Amino acid sequence: MSTESQVRADDRAHVFHSWSAQGLIDPLPIEKALGSHFWDYSGRKYLDFSSQLVNINIGHQHPRLVAAIQEQAAKLCTIQPAFANDKRGEAARMIAEVAPANLNKVFFTNGGAEANENAIRMARLHTGRHKVLSTYRSYHGSTATAITATGDPRRWPNEPVAIGVVHFWGPYPYRSPFYSENEQQESERALQHLRDTIVFEGAGTIAAILIETVVGTNGILVPPPGYLAGVRALCDEFGIVFIADEVMAGFGRCGEWFAVDKWGVSPDLITFAKGVNSGYLPLGGVVISDEIAETFRERPFPGGLTYSGHPLAVASAVASMQIFKEEGIIEHARMLGDDVIGPELAKIAAKHPSVGDVRGLGVFWAVELVKDNEKSPLVPYNAAGKDAAPMNAVAAACKEKGLWPFVHFNRIHVVPPCTISVDDLKQGLAILDEALTVADSYTTG
Template identity: 65%
Template sequence: MSTPKAAPEQLPGTAPKSAAYRNDRNHVFHSWSAQATLDPVVVTGAKGARFWDESGRTWLDFSSQLVNVNVGHQHPKLIAAIQAQAAKLCTVAPYHASEATSEAARLIAEVAPGDLNKVFFTNGGAEAIENALRMARHHTGRHKVLAAYRSYHGATSGANTLTGDPRRWGSEPGMPGVVHFWGPYLYRSAFHATTPAEECERALSHLADVLMMEGPHTVAAIVLETVVGGNGILVPPDGYLQGVRRLCDQHGIVMISDEVMTGFGRCGEWFAVNRWDVTPDLITFAKGVNCGYVPLGGVILSDRIAETFAHRAYPGGLTYSGHPLACAAAVACIHIYREERIFEHARHLGENVIGPALEALQQRHPSVGEVRGLGAFWAIELVRNRKTREPLVPYNASGPANAPMAELVSACKERGVWPFTHFNRMHVVPPLTMTDDEAREGLALIDEVLSLADRHVSG
């Protein structure tokens, strides 16, 4: 057996690498990455909207890590709640009841829309999707599930099959019974629409046609991100979610809203569906429920779905379902959201700081084709030509084809702002607690960097 080559102590022209870095490169297998190409930052601390590495270099966190650190880094009340729970009861099997778990479920049900009153806890968003699918299939006795293109639902088998972007390709063939459809996206309309109303009407007509051709009596669920996240911050036109709800009601189909990224204030509401006064049958959540301080996700069930399993066993479970440390963090986080009026601040950031600043960027930079979003959830779509809307880089670009976006990312990090990017888009998704001045600081740095994208504009 050959001995693995150790990571270098020092690369030419660089400072010595720390033990943490060497151990990472020798032993940690990273997600979504070609392992030999990685050069990770060793993060040693964080506070509020900033984090730093072992050299003391600091970045404004415009990514909220993975769009989950809604209350910012190292919130003292959240840390205190985890410490207090650890001193009291670190873990317990999920067939027991515990104070932290039951209180977290009560609070989540309290802020959920309509009659969504039961919570099944998971360790994250992908597991939440897996269990929501299982619930819908057992509730309806049907097998098909409709999901949108330009979506991401997780990396486990079923969630990955639902995903409507290239992250699905490497795991195919996937779970049987999944059918994809086009959701609304006016800027790149699949329906040749020219107004939000047209996009809404035509997208719903398309979905109705897909149901007709698949046989609605075979469809257990329609799964969609309330506001599409990683695939572009695609805010649905008014009326679209209500139309999906009507189609589900018409055909006895379970409506599943994936709020893993949008839930708990990211869009300025407890759940983004609240903005359109829609009550789905199941909501999946994770990320913002406790801001990732301890892994937690779950499914919120309507009374009707929960009743299906009142007298027959639900065929699913997890060793760490309702983990006390994670649920204690959720309880504290929900109280923080209320006490510190964080959702109001998220709406303020969107309406008065981020939104206007991005509109100004669009006027100044010919590479900015569109800006869109709400709350603390925004995207800058970058193009080579505004008239043709040719993307700055091709769809799913890598290597040299992705060089313009890679240059932007590098320039942002050099200037002290850590961005979230995907394909030809730069997303602005900071902690909801970011101050106005911090947001303006980061946006000013992005303004500087966009001059690099402007060099690629051809018309």
């Protein structure tokens, strides 16, 4: 059996970690996990308010999902994508059944970045155009085109990578780039800005508009009423493919199968990963409209992956979706947002001068922290080192009480598993409430 010292030694000697300066990190060794919790080797228990990377929607070690993977492994571990496979077809059918009515095909990938990469490729081939519009406050993955489409600072050190991506401003009512006074104005002005961008970039050059239905890591920005319908209308008007990135927002996270369902909008392509099987095995994909699928009826799609629709991964997706349905997880996530997280965060916001805004839906919420009444962020955009100290202190206060938070820039995201109990959720929110007194100490009024 591995010991903490051996795990730590092997990690530091041989594991190269993503997004990190290798000599400046000291990853915490984790021994086990169950439900909404995980444990380190000292036996310390943490309530997972991050769902790892906002992907453990079904919770850790769900016994039915583990059993499904074991059953599939005993039957057939792998078969290449050119063959038909029972679980691959079943997973694709089940995903299509919960997607908007005109999306009936699924291309499987190993994760979200590959999903966005291939969705962009499909859009370009379908339209014969090359440009892709995406927002500044976004993350779409770390592969070549996906990182170029990303708007946040992770793009900067990777440039130049791909061509043809143009960024625009999406709606953000709390920090409106359009100086809006309410959500209606924000929606209208954001759509006018997008229209202007299309016109000045040349509609005939634009293959796709790629947006996160609900922006994830970059703020949990819920689109104001009318915005997504307006994007759909602009895409229809100019012959542009609408790609909804639901890698983080999909599969229960927003209290819906797909977040677009909340607004009754049907994109041309939906990208997914994370929550489809809670990351028990690497899996992502693109749900494809009938019109775009028809483009490739007699024309080969020039893309593929050795592990596309890997039997173990898609078997876990089948089991996951069955569990979602039979255990009412979508409905539970919606209830948690409406009846627990929303009301409790409103109470917390009223108590703490450091809380500038709370927003979200389902089990997908952000607490935005400020240092004064002018809404100045508690830490600067993309803060690092000493500049990030206030947020690091808040995160440390959470961890000290057994809560593992998701922290990004000046925000704490409340994103526990969609299966979390009301009692565990309230316990976590109480710890967050206490930790925010640390944030309050940095405010200036």
